[in-house]
Amino acid sequence: MQNIVEVVAEKYKSIKQPKPEFHVFFNDHVNNDFNILFRGIPPNSDYFAAGVPGSFYSRVLPKGSLHLAHCSYALHWLSQVPKEIQDKNSPAYNKGKIHYTGTEKYVVKAYFDQFQRDMDVFLTSRALELVGGGLLIIQMPGLPSGETMFTMTGAGLLHAILGSSLMELAKSGIISEESVDSFNLPQYHPSMEELGKVIERNNNFTVEKVGILNHPMKDLPFDVQRTSLQVRAVMDMILTEHFGEHILDQLFVIYTRKLQENYDVFDKQIRKDADFFLVLKRKFH
């Protein structure tokens, strides 16, 4: 945020114009704790801050009111679990798993279709909010180039192990197998090619810049404890909602053990994770 403000201020200085005022809108779900966010804003920040409640899979700002939108590690969360995944009569019914690994053709297709629909709504919403020529910056996890198997990425493997940990709990009789069958992660990690196609089809943006980000984490050895805690922090709410809070301690004991057992695979796999960086420009039509 501060970077953008400084760059624009510098630009105005170079063309001898008075520095503009900046208005920053922080968007998140209604249930995000906006007070923590607001208390974290430096008191003498160079911008006016506002909190905007609501899903980004909808309009959250008036037409043409935005010059730059930034979406950081959020777009891999789908608006919902694809319906077919939970339909026992569908070929995409995802029994015994909580996500896709990459081999289940119908399951992956159901996830991808949901991703396409969601991205289309996201892009159209932002297109309406942005001025012509406005920028949309996206950072999100994706599938590495040339890879087809999601489990071959660190993220995919983490999901697969969370699924098998839940199945282990089910086999001990602590939760039912049905409750695992009906639990699915609303996430999709697209390939850059898939992302490009969705953006092209939506037709509101031109792609100005594309990159793969290098995370400093990738150069560190795999840390079992930290990873287990991080996954728990991210998945806490969604697991609690479906299974209840009482299973969490036990689940993450199993989960941590399984991470340890797969240490070598992870230590190689997480090097493959791809974080996409895209700069899109709103067309003037």
Next chain:
Amino acid sequence: MQNIVEVVAEKYKSIKQPKPEFHVFFNDHVNNDFNILFRGIPPNSDYFAAGVPGSFYSRVLPKGSLHLAHCSYALHWLSQVPKEIQDKNSPAYNKGKIHYTGTEKYVVKAYFDQFQRDMDVFLTSRALELVGGGLLIIQMPGLPSGETMFTMTGAGLLHAILGSSLMELAKSGIISEESVDSFNLPQYHPSMEELGKVIERNNNFTVEKVGILNHPMKDLPFDVQRTSLQVRAVMDMILTEHFGEHILDQLFVIYTRKLQENYDVFDKQIRKDADFFLVLKRKFH
């Protein structure tokens, strides 16, 4: 809010223009619970909502970004207790009381001076945020016309009784007299004349409309229990910060008793309370 949206939408309809989109900014202190606010916004409301953290005695929005500002029962809260009030060497030192009743010349003046400074900052901040011709609507409690004694209003009497209840606690040795001397309410209830003068001196607004609001409460008999609970809800935070939470129950037992003892006075007095309603228009300079 809904009223304003409907009226403007109706206006656009009458001139055969498409309905504009509305952006509503809700401002409050950083520590206000914005999540409760956000959850209270109807999901299909006709406007986009945003929360704006920060004191209205400062800029909270970019220049010229606002068409209509509405400040509802908040402007009688000063930005701080006037310094002289707490200075033992000042003629305005407010020993044994927590507010002014209207007779203490220097105390009232210190409060009024603070009010003037605060209002000036408030008006200048809003003037910068509003477009030329934009409206500023103010609702606030004030001193009834022709009245000079604040204790002759319901609000003033409530404050006086809160002060004497604190002094009773001090006399029982539960809190120190010094702690009461150093506690003062950061509130000022101006007369319409004072308000007019401050607005004129600020010179950013013309007064379009002035009124005294009629509260339905005024026609009901004085309710001791309800009033005591309401005052406790409003003063809870400020009393807890200064005296600690442990005195509250005891304090409001005394307070309720004193309200009961003064029932007849209150029953007459609250009829005199004045709630001001002003519509100001941002000048084009």
